[in-house]
Amino acid sequence: xxxxxxxxxxxxxxxxxxxxxxxxxxxxxxxxxxxxxxxxxxxxxxxxxxxxxxxxxxxxxxxxxxxxxxxxxxxxxxxxxxxxxxxxxxxxxxxxxxxxxxxxxxxxxxxxxxxxxxxxxxxxxxxxxxxxxxxxxxxxxxxxxxxxxxxxxxxxxxxxxxxxxxxxxxxxxxxxxxxxxxxxxxxxxxxxxxxxxxxxxxxxxxxxxxxxxxxxxxxxxxxxxxxxxxxxxxxxxxxxxxxxxxxxxxxxxxxxxxxx
Amino acid sequence: xxxxxxxxxxxxxxxxxxxxxxxxxxxxxxxxxxxxxxxxxxxxxxxxxxxxxxxxxxxxxxxxxxxxxxxxxxxxxxxxxxxxxxxxxxxxxxxxxxxxxxxxxxxxxxxxxxxxxxxxxxxxxxxxxxxxxxxxxxxxxxxxxxxxxxxxxxxxxxxxxxxxxxxxxxxxxxxxxxxxxxxxxxxxxxxxxxxxxxxxxxxxxxxxxxxxxxxxxxxxxxxxxxxxxxxxxxxxxxxxxxxxxxxxxxxxxxxxxxxx
Numbered sequence: 433x434x435x436x437x438x439x440x441x442x443x444x445x446x447x448x449x450x451x452x453x454x455x456x457x458x459x460x461x462x463x464x465x466x467x468x469x470x471x472x473x474x475x476x477x478x479x480x481x482x483x484x485x486x487x488x489x490x491x492x493x494x495x496x497x498x499x500x501x502x503x504x505x506x507x508x509x510x511x512x513x514x515x516x517x518x519x520x521x522x523x524x525x526x527x528x529x530x531x532x533x534x535x536x537x538x539x540x541x542x543x544x545x546x547x548x549x550x551x552x553x554x555x556x557x558x559x560x561x562x563x564x565x566x567x568x569x570x571x572x573x574x575x576x577x578x579x580x581x582x583x584x585x586x587x588x589x590x591x592x593x594x595x596x597x598x599x600x601x602x603x604x605x606x607x608x609x610x611x612x613x614x615x616x617x618x619x620x621x622x623x624x625x626x627x628x629x630x631x632x633x634x635x636x637x638x639x640x641x642x643x644x645x646x647x648x649x650x651x652x653x654x655x656x657x658x659x660x661x662x663x664x665x666x667x668x669x670x671x672x673x674x675x676x677x678x679x680x681x682x683x684x685x686x687x688x689x690x691x692x
Numbered sequence: 693x694x695x696x697x698x699x700x701x702x703x704x705x706x707x708x709x710x711x712x713x714x715x716x717x718x719x720x721x722x723x724x725x726x727x728x729x730x731x732x733x734x735x736x737x738x739x740x741x742x743x744x745x746x747x748x749x750x751x752x753x754x755x756x757x758x759x760x761x762x763x764x765x766x767x768x769x770x771x772x773x774x775x776x777x778x779x780x781x782x783x784x785x786x787x788x789x790x791x792x793x794x795x796x797x798x799x800x801x802x803x804x805x806x807x808x809x810x811x812x813x814x815x816x817x818x819x820x821x822x823x824x825x826x827x828x829x830x831x832x833x834x835x836x837x838x839x840x841x842x843x844x845x846x847x848x849x850x851x852x853x854x855x856x857x858x859x860x861x862x863x864x865x866x867x868x869x870x871x872x873x874x875x876x877x878x879x880x881x882x883x884x885x886x887x888x889x890x891x892x893x894x895x896x897x898x899x900x901x902x903x904x905x906x907x908x909x910x911x912x913x914x915x916x917x918x919x920x921x922x923x924x925x926x927x928x929x930x931x932x933x934x935x936x937x938x939x940x941x942x943x944x945x946x947x948x949x950x951x952x
Contacts, residue, residue, distance in 0.1 A: 553830025570813025
């Protein structure tokens, strides 16, 4: 299992390398910034969920490589734009200068824009159900922006208190699982099971983040309770899938106990 | 002919209205900014090229409505981001405050991001060849950003002097024509003809813009000569198409003589 996921990790990196622009002899700032952001040592949780969802749906991981890379490109672009001075104004990301700090604001806006375009272009290359995959990705693409806008605007009256949490993190987890399930040839029921898995995993992930950062809006006890119940709901949603779900259930358990 | 294109214009507006977020009882800034940008009185040249290309390829305009809306959404997002203080720093667009001036920089970044996501989601709904349509749109989506980055970086050694021009305007014209041709069921030859038409039209359009603004890098005489030759090449490329090409050739002639 561990060796298999290492192989998958290598294939994710190789696919990202294939679709990202070459830097060439005279590297241009745009291509350099795109690679700096997308190849900067992320944990690749979303593409791994995508490949594992194809397998869980009874298909092959390799059929989900383009959707997996697409979800990661989309994630990378959101981080670049979130860090901008007009947004969260973060000068650092993963212990290195953020893209705008290193390349300037204009290049950061453009590199994010180009990575988003590249994400959809890459998803469209999926060997099957490409249109449905792009539509699921686009739905998540709108959702994460909505989540970021709601967070900037502050709490809205009448909005459920986990609405922002759901959109902000869970939408890309859901996109990873749904596009993987579609690429793997899953039935409508399999897609629904994996959607439910990812939605709950995303909620657990975000509350765990709040616990780690100590900046959540909920009391710690309540946040911890929600991590537990969302993780349990995620694992329960995997029941009935035709393929191997061990990676996904292990992932849910390991994310719950993570320390960073 | 005129009545037909008016009907098409109505259908373009209706499709944009259908896919854009509703503002609801309590309008949120993100949805308002998206509608402000996308429904702000553009000439809709790109979606009209898309619908007319479906017809020129022998198909029906209505099959190209989603790709047409998608190209316009992509165009709208590029205008929002181009106007940002970190980019061209334009406080006005079409005689009204630009999006960042009216809604703030953060909302402007996010509204552009959401419009881009919505563009691909919309393109994926094309009734045929949706994957190819999204790939063509994504290619243009990367190209326009590359064009903007090259313009900001200034002239590069060894780059053809119309390289920037081509990317900046022609890529979205090409995307409109190619996605329309695909949606209309055009053959590979038809798609190639319409690609050539749109590439030349885009080049003519940009040089004409430079003449109108008086800010081109070429002498006026040379720019005017290039407008003439690119327009002629665009019209010549329409020969051999199975459907009605009158709208496209008239468009090429009218853009040449435009005054704004």
